[in-house]
Amino acid sequence: MSYLTLHNIQKSYFLDRQEFPVLKGIDLSFNLGEFVSILGESGGGKSTLMNIIGGLDRNFQGSVNVNGKQLDHNNEKELDRYRRETVGYIYQSYNLINHLTVLDNVLVSLDMTTLDKAAREKRARALLKEVGLVEQAGKYPNHLSGGQKQRVAIARALASDPKVIIADEPTGALDAQNTAEVLKILDNIASQGRLVIAVTHSQIVADAGTRIVHMENGRINKDIALRPAYKPMKTDGTIKSRLLPAIVSYKTALKHLKFNFGRNALIVLGTTIGLFSVILFNGIGNGVSKYIDNQVTSISNPRLVTVAKYDKKTAGNSSAMAAMSTSATAGGTTSNLTNAQIKRIEQLKNVADVDKSYTVTAATVKDGQKTVTLSTIKNWNNTANTDNLLKGTKPGIGEIVLDKADAKKINKDWRKVVGDNIAVSYQAENKAGKMVLVKANVLVSGVAEAKNSMGMTNLTAMNTGTLTHAMVKANVSTLPTSVSVVASSTAAVSGVKKRINALQSNGKRVFTATALTSFIKTVKTYVNLASTLLAAIASISLVVSALMIIVSMFMSVSSRVKEIGILRALGQSKKDIRRLFTSESLILGVTSATVATIIAYGLGALANMALSSLANFAIVQISIGNVVGTFVIALVIALIAAWMPSRRAAKMNPIDALAAE
Structure with missing residues (x-):
């Protein structure tokens, strides 16, 4: 039984509605061990017949049987497997992939076999040695002569150990010496028990085989046996095919990007600028938000809720900043909180502490012979922060802490004020409604300064x-006139504030509670809005970057049409082609995101160093979330950019792609 049989193969091309028959009922049988030359003039249908035998052309009538089984030309996956397992191609124009080395060109076929990496490379080198090119394994095709390129193509065709070798004008571009060498190799291939089918118009090539099939005007008019076919050899079938692993597509894409490094570096640079800007502005937003936290926390406890009596006139002004600046004079009686009201607050859920707050205005301080006026004096309560003490300790009984600015009024060398005994006095209204002088002699226990206020x-x-x-x-x-309430935790502040504001007496609201967290939240909202806006402006450049990648991918597809045809002829599927170009786009995106992250961290560190003299705080703080978000953006851009070009590449007719220049 013949290994390969063609029965009543008919093929026509159509121009508008006019039919042009090319193959007019071809019946042929081929056996393993034959070196068959299909001879004829151009236009006789030789190449069309070759594409049908090779599983590239699907639109014809008739049947192709391989080893007793009909090949289903309507099943694309079966044709892909057929080309991977059974067919090896040798072309007149060599059809090597320029951005792959000689060794890698041979490995393209072996990547679709079950051999491990070491075995694949060993076989590829053995085949290159067989064709006399093992020493050229690391070179690129453009460094080889025509004869050398054809021998690389032969090694690639043999790599997966196919049963059928199809040679399309294998010596058409070679001189006499290289022609003789190639024909000798082809004859040797046939002697190993393979079927070699050479499509040619050269009588020299035809005479080198075991059989000549002459075609003319789409028909076979001669079938001449020149010498007996070689006896088929039994093989152990150790090389089995597999679907192309995804990792191979990524490696191939990386090799192409490396080969065209200059162009791709510019694309990466353009994309990096947009991604870097997004990371940096988000990092600035993070830093400023944390700086505000740090600033406000240094002034007062973030768990603090300030409570005063409810007043309709000031009900609309409920911001935390307003509460922080409340200047109720100690000794007033108009809006004082009663002990019973304070007790109600203490009993609320998540209230950890309640301290009375007093504020003295326009106090006179006498230190020896020097008398100064201080704008405000407060009582030391749970709103105070010992971290702000520059010298000394918090005030005990009979003591006071002076603000650095107040201490300088008494002595330019403010440190010397600590330990002084001073007389403090101020005017206040007594219980009888008369203005009296409140006096106290106190010791200066320390000097404080709000470091970030x-x-x-x-x-x-x-x-x-x-x-x-x-x-x-x-x-x-x-x-x-007010109390300072400390919530059990920062998370509980909002709830405590709401519960205090909800307290009523005789159906009327009693208190106005304001929290520092409200102020922080408001400021952060503005900061986040500003940083988001800046990031959005920066992201406009990402649109340009996406367009750059899209253009790059379309250019890549357009310049690699023949490569697409080669890969399809070797047995790669449409999915493999899509993945190849998608891989390139993803690598560009990931590389851009990586470079952008490195630059953002580097410039962020430099910016923090430059700003350290103004604020002892890292203003640029890039979070892991920012980095992850940037990589997600880069991957989305890359996938969008690759979507259309990769599908265009996959849809290409391999026959048309192979014919591209």
Whole structure:
């Protein structure tokens, strides 16, 4: 039984509605061990017949039987497998892949076999040695002569150990010496028990085979046996085919990108600029938000809720900043909180501590012979932060801490004020409604400064017991106008604030509670909005980057049409072609994101160093989330950019692709 049989093969081309028959009922049988030359003039149908035998042409009538089984030309997957397992191609124009080395060109076929990496490379080198090119394995095709290129093509055709070798004008571009060498190799291939089919118009090539099939005008008019076919050899069939692994597509894509490094570096640079800008602006947003946290926390406890009596006139002004700047004078009686009201607050859920707050305005301080006026004096309570102490300790009984600016009013060398005994006095209304002088002699226990308040917060504070004792002596009410409530946790602040604002007496609202977190949240909203806006502006460049990759991928597809045809002829599927070009786009995207991340971290570090003299804080803080988000953006851009070009490449007719120049 013949190994390969063609029965009543008919093929026509159509121009508009006019039919042009090319093959007019071809019946042929081929056996293993034959070196068959299909001879004829151009236009006789030789190449069309070759494409049908090779599983590239699907649109014809008739049947092709391989080893007793009909080949289904309507099943694309079966044809891909047929080309991987059974057929090896040798072309007149060599059809080597320029961006792959000689060794890699041979390995293209072996990548679709079950051999391991070491075995694949060993076989590829053995085949190159067989054709006399093992020493050229690391060179690229453009460094080889025509004869050398054809021998590489022969080694590639033999790589997967196919049963059928189809040679399309294998000596058409060679001189006499190389022609003789190639024909000798082809005859040797046939002697190994393979079927060699050479399509040619050269009588010299035809005479080198075991049989000549002459075609004319789409028909076979002669079938001449020149000498007996070689006896088929039994093989153990150790080389089996497989679908192309995804990793091979990525490696091939990487090789092509490396081969065209200059052009691809520019594409990566353009994409990097957009991605870097997005990372950096998000990093600035993170840093500024944390800087605000740090600034505000240094002023006061972030778990703090300031509570005063509810007043319809000021009900609309409920910001935390307003609460922070409340200047209720110690000793006033108009809006004092009663002990019973304070008790109600203490009993609420998640309230950890409640401290009375007093504020003294326009106090006179006498230190020896020097008298100065201080704008405010508060009591030292849970709003105070010992981290702000520059020298000394927090105030105990009979002590006061001075703000650095107030201390300088007393002595330019503010450090020397610590330990001084000073007299503090201020005017307040007593319980009888008369203005009296509240006096206290205190020791300066320390000097403080709000390190991050930009001078907006005065930290002069007297021990609470000392201040209230002086108020009692002057018959001034010690009921506070506000209290400082500390929530059990930062997360509980919002709930505590809501519960306090919800308290009522006789159906009317009693308190106004304001939290520092509200202020922080508001400021952060503006910061995030600004950073997001900047990132959005920067992302416009990503649109340009995406267009660059799209253009690059279309250019890549257009310049590699023949390569697509070669890969399809070797047995790669449409999916493999799509994956090849998608891989290139993804590599460009990932490389861009990687470079962008490195640059962003580098410039961010430099910016933080440059700004350290202005703010002892890292203003640029790039999070893992920012980096992950950037990589996601890069991958999305790459996938979108590859979508159309990769599908265009996969849809190409392999016959047309092989014919491309």
